[in-house]
Amino acid sequence: MANNDDKFKKVISHAKEYGYVFQSSEVYDGLSAVYDYAQNGVELKKNIRDYWWKAMVQMNDNIVGIDAAIFMHPTTWKASGHVDAFNDPLIDNKDSKKRYRADVLIEDYCAKIENKIEKEVKKAAKRFGDAFNKEEFLSTNGRVLGYQEKINTILSRMGKSLENEDLADVKALIEELEIADPLSGSKNWTDVKQFNLMFGTKLGASADSAMDLYLRPETAQGIFVNFLNVQKTGRMKIPFGIAQTGKAFRNEIVARQFIFRMREFEQMEMQFFIKPGTQAEWFKHWKEHRMKWHLSLGMGEDNYRFHDHEKLAHYADAATDIEFKFPFGFKELEGIHSRTDFDLKQHEAYSGKKLQYFDHEDNASYTPYVLETSIGLDRMFLAVFSNALQEEELENNTTRTVLKLPAVLAPVKAAILPLVRKDEALVKLSKGIIDDLKWDFSVAYDEKDAVGRRYRRQDANGTPFCITVDGESLENNTVTIRHRDTMEQQRVKIEDLKSIIKKEVDVKEWLMRM
Ligand code: GAP
Numbered sequence: 449m450a451n452n453d454d455k456f457k458k459v460i461s462h463a464k465e466y467g468y469v470f471q472s473s474e475v476y477d478g479l480s481a482v483y484d485y486a487q488n489g490v491e492l493k494k495n496i497r498d499y500w501w502k503a504m505v506q507m508n509d510n511i512v513g514i515d516a517a518i519f520m521h522p523t524t525w526k527a528s529g530h531v532d533a534f535n536d537p538l539i540d541n542k543d544s545k546k547r548y549r550a551d552v553l554i555e556d557y558c559a560k561i562e563n564k565i566e567k568e569v570k571k572a573a574k575r576f577g578d579a580f581n582k583e584e585f586l587s588t589n590g591r592v593l594g595y596q597e598k599i600n601t602i603l604s605r606m607g608k609s610l611e612n613e614d615l616a617d618v619k620a621l622i623e624e625l626e627i628a629d630p631l632s633g634s635k636n637w638t639d640v641k642q643f644n645l646m647f648g649t650k651l652g653a654s655a656d657s658a659m660d661l662y663l664r665p666e667t668a669q670g671i672f673v674n675f676l677n678v679q680k681t682g683r684m685k686i687p688f689g690i691a692q693t694g695k696a697f698r699n700e701i702v703a704r705q706f707i708f709r710m711r712e713f714e715q716m717e718m719q720f721f722i723k724p725g726t727q728a729e730w731f732k733h734w735k736e737h738r739m740k741w742h743l744s745l746g747m748g749e750d751n752y753r754f755h756d757h758e759k760l761a762h763y764a765d766a767a768t769d770i771e772f773k774f775p776f777g778f779k780e781l782e783g784i785h786s787r788t789d790f791d792l793k794q795h796e797a798y799s800g801k802k803l804q805y806f807d808h809e810d811n812a813s814y815t816p817y818v819l820e821t822s823i824g825l826d827r828m829f830l831a832v833f834s835n836a837l838q839e840e841e842l843e844n845n846t847t848r849t850v851l852k853l854p855a856v857l858a859p860v861k862a863a864i865l866p867l868v869r870k871d872e873a874l875v876k877l878s879k880g881i882i883d884d885l886k887w888d889f890s891v892a893y894d895e896k897d898a899v900g901r902r903y904r905r906q907d908a909n910g911t912p913f914c915i916t917v918d919g920e921s922l923e924n925n926t927v928t929i930r931h932r933d934t935m936e937q938q939r940v941k942i943e944d945l946k947s948i949i950k951k952e953v954d955v956k957e958w959l960m961r962m
Contacts, residue, residue: 456775481703491859511689516670527798535642544632607758615640663697714825721816763790782823851910861889862913869895
């Protein structure tokens with residue numbers, strides 16, 4: 449596909465055309481940065497959620513799940529720091545009247561320098577061929593080191609300025625780097641201001657007794673306030689984790705990247721409660737473990753990297769992002785944060801209730817430290833979907849659009865195609881196969897158009913298997929099974945279909961790769 453912009457447009461239109469993602473309230477021209485998941489999208493999203501839940505909760509005997517409410521007592525957000533500090537630094541362009549996140553403008557500037565590094569690497573790889581050593585090149589090439597030094601200096605200055613609330617310096621940095629409005633090219637900027645991202649609402653019938661509430665901006669706080677309830681009722685021993693998936697809401701200033709940055713989105717978070725002093729080893733453990741989970745899906749090692757935070761959130765003593773190569777470049781997919789005892793201590797202070805753990809081995813009580821893994825389900829959806837969408841040149845000089853979703857996540861695992869739709873016996877046999885397979889897999893029936901066109905349609909839909917039922921099937925109970933990625937076809941017994949499909953789509957087979 450031509451360039452990254454084109455690829456991203458194609459992703460968005462394909463998501464709509466094949467029933468994955470629709471703009472919310474489209475008949476009213478949509479609502480900015482809010483999306484609906486359609487008939488295929490909802491299945492893909494559920495499969496991603498299940499894949500995460502299985503790996504985090506079911507496979508770990510010391511992690512349990514909860515489902516806390518979206519509404520929480522408003523003091524929660526005072527205690528967590530969100531009322532005072534959950535802000536984005538925003539800047540307006542005086543000419544275009546467009547609003548931007550100041551930190552994102554600076555990060556995008558650095559991403560451009562990074563692209564230059566990538567170009568140098570590509571050039572050198574071509575020049576040196578097999579003898580090329582990327583690590584060595586990155587650590588010795590003068591030009592690359594210069595670029596990297598520049599990125600480090602900029603990001604470290606931005607990090608310090610944001611931490612010290614020195615917004616004038618953030619503006620000064622934008623001006624010194626001569627960063628222009630990406631749309632208009634104008635460099636005429638306002639001052640940088642802080643903007644709180646929480647949505648407010650009210651609980652109660654009458655105006656005077658109504659209570660101000662927030663829609664939760666992260667699911668994590670529902671876990672913190674339930675920490676002791678879960679620990680006691682589940683008789684959990686430290687280290688242990690509490691996991692949850694659910695909606696979160698943020699009034700994002702810049703929300704132009706489809707489902708990458710939404711105002712209503714879903715998170716999959718896990719808080720791991722540990723003994724103070726052990727956070728460094730658990731941070732390393734969860735970094736490695738989460739990366740293995742991503743790699744198990746086979747979406748290419750080169751598409752992931754860690755990015756350690758320059759600017760730490762108010763609650764963290766270490767943090768890293770797992771970044772993924774989206775069509776618009778490497779961006780955060782998941783955050784891994786060492787949150788210390790900040791949240792539990794804050795909730796203790798604001799609620800006046802003890803949130804401590806009694807350690808029988810040490811015969812002492814303490815406030816546990818917390819290691820958090822937090823991934824956006826929608827962002828994971830975009831990573832999976834955009835990486836899967838490919839256009840292939842075929843030998844007969846045609847192209848095919850194929851959605852190479854990891855088979856374990858595909859919304860429909862197999863489509864059953866009677867070769868001739870008017871042949872009642874073929875239709876009956878096809879429906880019989882569906883009735884048998886649908887207990888184990890989500891399957892579809894497709895009888896319209898020539899079989900070649902149906903294959904293409906299922907390829908574009910991401911269906912890993914097409915099962916064609918023809919005259920021979922009636923004679924000897926065999927069918928043709930076609931594999932989406934290789935387009936290979938095999939003649940197999942109908943009774944073997946289940947085991948053939950299972951081998952390719954079974955969660956266990958995929959998670960065993962971790
Ligand atoms: N509890 C920690 C926390 O919420 P975060 O880095 O703000 O940390 C975690 O968010 C993850 O949630 C991100 O890595 C991203 O995948 C997802 N996320 C955050 N804001 C989002 C948005 N506006 N739209 C979609 N996903 C978002």
